[in-house]
Amino acid sequence: MPGSTSWRPASTAAASGTAPRTWTSICPCGGRWPGYDQQRERDAAVDALLVLAARGQLDTGLLGRQLVVMLRGRWIEANRVTGSLRTAADTGAYATVWSVLETVLPHLLRDPVVRGAGALLALGVDCASRCAAKGEIPEVTTAAGRTGSSQVVKNARLLREVLG
Numbered sequence: 027m028p029g030s031t032s033w034r035p036a037s038t039a040a041a042s043g044t045a046p047r048t049w050t051s052i053c054p055c056g057g058r059w060p061g062y063d064q065q066r067e068r069d070a071a072v073d074a075l076l077v078l079a080a081r082g083q084l085d086t087g088l089l090g091r092q093l094v095v096m097l098r099g100r101w102i103e104a105n106r107v108t109g110s111l112r113t114a115a116d117t118g119a120y121a122t123v124w125s126v127l128e129t130v131l132p133h134l135l136r137d138p139v140v141r142g143a144g145a146l147l148a149l150g151v152d153c154a155s156r157c158a159a160k161g162e163i164p165e166v167t168t169a170a171g172r173t174g175s176s177q178v179v180k181n182a183r184l185l186r187e188v189l190g
Contacts, residue, residue, distance in 0.1 A: 068106060072113045079122045086122060090129025097140050098133070104142020108149055115153055124153035128163070135165040135182070144177025151184045160189055 078084035096102045115123040127150045134140040147166075153159070166189070169182035 068110045069113070072110050075110075075114055075122075076117060076119060079119060084122065086125035087129050090126045093126070093130050094133040097130075097142075104134075104140060104146060108142065108145045111146075112149055115149065115156075120153040121157040121159075124150065124157050124159050127153060128159070131185075132163055132165040135169045135178070139169075139178055144181050147178060147181035147185055151181060151188055154185060155188045162186075162189060 075084060075089075079086075093102075093107060097104055097107065111123050111126065127146060131143070131146060131150055134143040134146065147169075163185075166182050166185050169178055170186040172179050172182075
């Protein structure tokens with residue numbers, strides 16, 4: 027049951043039958059619950075994401091849009107999302123994580139820029155370079171053209187070059 031200590035998203039995703047397709051299915055209460063502050067819960071969500079991706083049942087665009095809503099609404103913190111996506115990428119799922127970030131980043135870079143967007147951009151640089159992603163993202167190009175040396179500007183410049 028979602029919210030109980032015995033509920034495990036990876037177990038749900040791995041069970042036979044129809045697997046959940048979105049973050050709201052992986053994370054109860056629309057992605058926000060007290061346990062998401064616990065590393066074991068974030069790890070379970072990553073496991074579920076990887077199982078769904080391996081089965082071809084993960085809608086990365088929908089996941090990305092849901093993350094945008096949660097990040098912009100401050101229901102979850104960008105550093106936790108970055109950590110979870112980094113964990114997934116470190117298993118070799120660079121293309122999957124890039125597909126999520128490709129949806130997330132444009133929305134996080136619009137004014138006001140979401141706190142923690144710089145770290146997500148850095149992850150985007152790593153994933154995009156490892157899966158040979160190409161193509162312009164206008165919001166990344168805009169952020170890269172700003173003056174200054176913030177993490178957002180520096181990583182936007184790097185990502186623009188990788189996607190070049």
